Amino acid sequence: MLTSEAVLNALRQVMDPDLHQDLVSLGMIKDLKIDGEQVSFTIELTTPSCPLKSKIENDARQAVLSMTEAKVVQINTSARVRTPKPLTIDENQFKHVIAVGSGKGGVGKSTVAVNLAVALASDGAKVGLLDADIYGPNIPRMLGIDRLPDSQTSGKIPLAEAYGMKVMSIGFLVQNGQPLIWRGPMLHSAIQQFITDFDWGDLDYFIVDLPPGTGDVQLSLSQTLPLTGAVIVTTPQQVAVDDASRAVAMFEKLEVPVLGIVENMSYLNLPDGSKLAVFGEGGGEHLAFRTGTTFLGRIPLDPEIGKSGDFGSPIVLLDRNNPSAEALREVACKVAAEASIKAHEREVLE
Numbered sequence: 237m238l239t240s241e242a243v244l245n246a247l248r249q250v251m252d253p254d255l256h257q258d259l260v261s262l263g264m265i266k267d268l269k270i271d272g273e274q275v276s277f278t279i280e281l282t283t284p285s286c287p288l289k290s291k292i293e294n295d296a297r298q299a300v301l302s303m304t305e306a307k308v309v310q311i312n313t314s315a316r317v318r319t320p321k322p323l324t325i326d327e328n329q330f331k332h333v334i335a336v337g338s339g340k341g342g343v344g345k346s347t348v349a350v351n352l353a354v355a356l357a358s359d360g361a362k363v364g365l366l367d368a369d370i371y372g373p374n375i376p377r378m379l380g381i382d383r384l385p386d387s388q389t390s391g392k393i394p395l396a397e398a399y400g401m402k403v404m405s406i407g408f409l410v411q412n413g414q415p416l417i418w419r420g421p422m423l424h425s426a427i428q429q430f431i432t433d434f435d436w437g438d439l440d441y442f443i444v445d446l447p448p449g450t451g452d453v454q455l456s457l458s459q460t461l462p463l464t465g466a467v468i469v470t471t472p473q474q475v476a477v478d479d480a481s482r483a484v485a486m487f488e489k490l491e492v493p494v495l496g497i498v499e500n501m502s503y504l505n506l507p508d509g510s511k512l513a514v515f516g517e518g519g520g521e522h523l524a525f526r527t528g529t530t531f532l533g534r535i536p537l538d539p540e541i542g543k544s545g546d547f548g549s550p551i552v553l554l555d556r557n558n559p560s561a562e563a564l565r566e567v568a569c570k571v572a573a574e575a576s577i578k579a580h581e582r583e584v585l586e
């Protein structure tokens with residue numbers, strides 16, 4: 237006779253490869269039902285963008301089928317993004333706050349932030365995107381939106397919406413082409429208001445596109461919200477890597493964990509199938525190694541990425557077979573996995 241206990245024992249042999257613990261101890265097995273020789277259950281993943289979903293599912297299936305009494309296994313998957321301490325700000329609740337930063341401008345930080353946010357949202361997560369780049373608030377163009385919706389009510393201010401996520405940009409507040417010259421305290425209270433006065437609601441991932449460098453916005457954000465971590469974008473060139481390394485050092489000083497390094501504009505895919513390393517090779521990976529952080533992946537230099545940004549249609553949604561879209565989706569999955577790992581580490585420590 238098959239018992240729940242026996243099935244759970246079998247599933248104790250299956251590890252979550254990111255969290256290095258078994259599915260049962262992690263509380264990921266739900267709705268276990270046994271009907272004669274049939275076993276069904278749900279695996280509750282820690283993010284809907286789980287890169288290891290099919291591996292975990294296969295391993296669980298094998299483990300249960302290795303019991304001679306089990307003949308049919310039906311597995312559903314669901315996701316609950318875990319957070320060690322849900323962060324509540326008035327009525328808004330954020331499970332993970334992830335900042336996207338860089339040392340230099342123009343390395344593709346906003347491109348990565350937008351595609352990361354859209355990829356997570358399209359996997360079913362609740363996502364908010366805050367464009368806090370006071371020097372170049374480019375998110376509105378990259379998403380094809382240009383202002384906040386009109387609001388008559390006196391409560392929280394409604395946000396712009398695009399591709400299934402809520403969006404606020406510092407760019408909505410300034411006239412086109414006008415530079416922002418907020419400094420220190422004014423900037424700090426602006427950042428706080430973007431977080432508290434707007435109707436973000438409950439979010440799995442709150443993604444913040446930072447200005448380049450190591451300045452006031454980074455400081456204000458880290459003082460206002462406990463960040464799950466920062467994603468650092470660089471190109472392969474040594475000058476970009478040098479500046480990215482300063483950004484890593486700054487986040488460490490602010491006690492913000494670095495989730496990893498993304499190398500953008502890594503290579504050009506040539507028509508003959510080869511890759512041309514236009515800006516040199518290995519810069520991002522080397523930086524990850526040197527700073528003891530995770531290398532989150534390479535994104536090709538691709539005119540389609542530039543175009544999709546200009547036209548407000550994020551490339552991750554464009555084409556399932558596009559290698560650039562694929563690379564950006566992989567980065568999003570890795571970031572989600574790193575966030576789950578950070579949440580799990582803190583759960584274990586507390």
Ligand SMILES: Nc1ncnc2c1ncn2[C@@H]1O[C@H](COP(=O)(O)OP(=O)(O)O)[C@@H](O)[C@H]1O
Pocket residue numbers: 338340341342343344345346347348372374500501502535536537538539540541542543545546
């Ligand atoms: N991998 C890429 N291939 C081609 N163009 C890119 C790539 N990444 C970014 N771009 C383009 O380069 C410009 C700068 O990117 P952006 O994301 O705005 O950088 P940042 O936010 O770091 O200043 C944009 O026009 C963007 O569309």
Ligand SMILES: [Mg+2]
Pocket residue numbers: 345346347369372374
């Ligand atoms: Mg930008």
